Amino acid sequence: MEPILLHILGCGxxxxxxxxLPSAQILEMRGKYFMIDCGEGVQTTMQKMGxxxxxxxxxFITHMHGDHxxxxxxxxSTMGLxxxxxxxxxxxxxxxxxxxxxxxxxxxxxxEYEVLFHAIDTKQHCIIxxxxxxxxxxxxxxxxxxxxxxxxxxxxxxxxxxxxxxxAFNIPISQINNIKAGASWTTEDGTFxxxxxxxxxxxxxxxxxxxxxxxxTPRLAEMIQGVDLLYHEATFPHEMLTQAQKTMxxxxxxxxxxxKSAGAAKLLIGHYSARIKNESPLLKEAKSVFPNTILxxxxxxxxx
Numbered sequence: 001m002e003p004i005l006l007h008i009l010g011c012g013x014x015x016x017x018x019x020x021l022p023s024a025q026i027l028e029m030r031g032k033y034f035m036i037d038c039g040e041g042v043q044t045t046m047q048k049m050g051x052x053x054x055x056x057x058x059x060f061i062t063h064m065h066g067d068h069x070x071x072x073x074x075x076x077s078t079m080g081l082x083x084x085x086x087x088x089x090x091x092x093x094x095x096x097x098x099x100x101x102x103x104x105x106x107x108x109x110x111x112e113y114e115v116l117f118h119a120i121d122t123k124q125h126c127i128i129x130x131x132x133x134x135x136x137x138x139x140x141x142x143x144x145x146x147x148x149x150x151x152x153x154x155x156x157x158x159x160x161x162x163x164x165x166x167x168a169f170n171i172p173i174s175q176i177n178n179i180k181a182g183a184s185w186t187t188e189d190g191t192f193x194x195x196x197x198x199x200x201x202x203x204x205x206x207x208x209x210x211x212x213x214x215x216x217t218p219r220l221a222e223m224i225q226g227v228d229l230l231y232h233e234a235t236f237p238h239e240m241l242t243q244a245q246k247t248m249x250x251x252x253x254x255x256x257x258x259x260k261s262a263g264a265a266k267l268l269i270g271h272y273s274a275r276i277k278n279e280s281p282l283l284k285e286a287k288s289v290f291p292n293t294i295l296x297x298x299x300x301x302x303x304x
Contacts, residue, residue, distance in 0.1 A: 001203045004029050004154065004304040006229065009045040011270035011296035013213075013235055013249075014067050016040050021298055022067035023212060023271060025231070026051060027152055030133045035059040036150060036210050042071040043078055045298055054084055058129060060136070061092035062212060063122075063147035064099065073103045080111035087114045091128055091136075093146045094119040122146040125223050139223055141214035143248045149211040151224055157202035165198045206304050209264075212271045215245065216254035221261035229304045230264040231296070233271035234282050240273075252282040256289035270296030 005028040012020030022039025026046070033055040035042075046053060053075065062068055072090075079088065090100060097117050104115060120128055120138050123146075129136040132155070139149035158180040165171065169187050171179070179185060185193045209224040212233040224230060235249035244251050250258075252269060259267035267290050272279055279295050286293040294302075 006302040008300045037068040038071040058089045084113040091118045122148040152208045154205040156205040159199035231268045234269035252285040256286040259290045267293040
């Protein structure tokens with residue numbers, strides 16, 4: 001099974017600090033790079049982590065707040081300087097289009113590659129991107145401006161064929177794909193071999209949900225049930241619940257409650273307030289509700 005890797009480029013909130021950069025991640029799936037949010041500092045962190053900017057095919061932006069988009073002008077420009085020719089797809093709320101057009105007009109004229117914009121309906125839970133190996137679903141979030149999270153779902157691979165059965169029953173190579181797709185086999189002497197004897201299941205498909213920025217929204221749990229890794233913002237400790245509600249963010253306890261309700265395998269918390277100098281209390285709070293919780297940190301690579 002090919003690894004799915006999550007690279008943390010930034011996990012702070014409203015402003016960059018000496019401790020954290022604003023929100024940005026790269027999800028690496030089957031050789032593809034999907035960028036999620038694009039706060040300041042992404043180019044520097046990618047270079048430190050040995051990640052190629054030219055491998056990014058799609059960028060998913062949650063909402064139009066600076067800590068999630070201010071890295072985009074520089075990134076798009078640098079890709080042009082590096083000689084990019086492949087199209088770049090940007091998926092974001094409709095409000096992003098004017099900002100993107102301004103970037104392209106002011107700083108990126110004459111580039112040899114095309115930037116394509118895809119508007120997201122932030123009120124809908126639906127597929128917004130699909131290829132042979134992955135589906136990406138929008139997740140309606142509850143923030144001060146239109147905002148959507150993202151659910152990345154690996155497509156289930158076909159069953160594996162048992163190598164010894166190929167030899168035992170003289171199955172031609174031309175029939176292997178049919179058997180993987182569910183066909184049984186009949187030998188030359190008429191013996192019927194059911195598909196379940198010929199194959200064994202592939203590894204379960206994996207999934208990753210990204211929920212930032214949002215108030216605690218219980219209905220989200222239904223949309224991400226059974227997710228392997230959940231990233232949920234934990235901007236504040238629970239003692240600052242009033243502030244979290246006022247700014248339409250979540251606390252560490254609320255992030256843990258979401259992971260528990262969703263039946264997630266693991267919780268990753270981030271989007272820390274600049275007021276937070278030590279995230280250990282946030283982790284302790286979250287673990288009190290959902291033990292399998294970890295902290296996001298710049299430069300960290302997480303295997304899903």
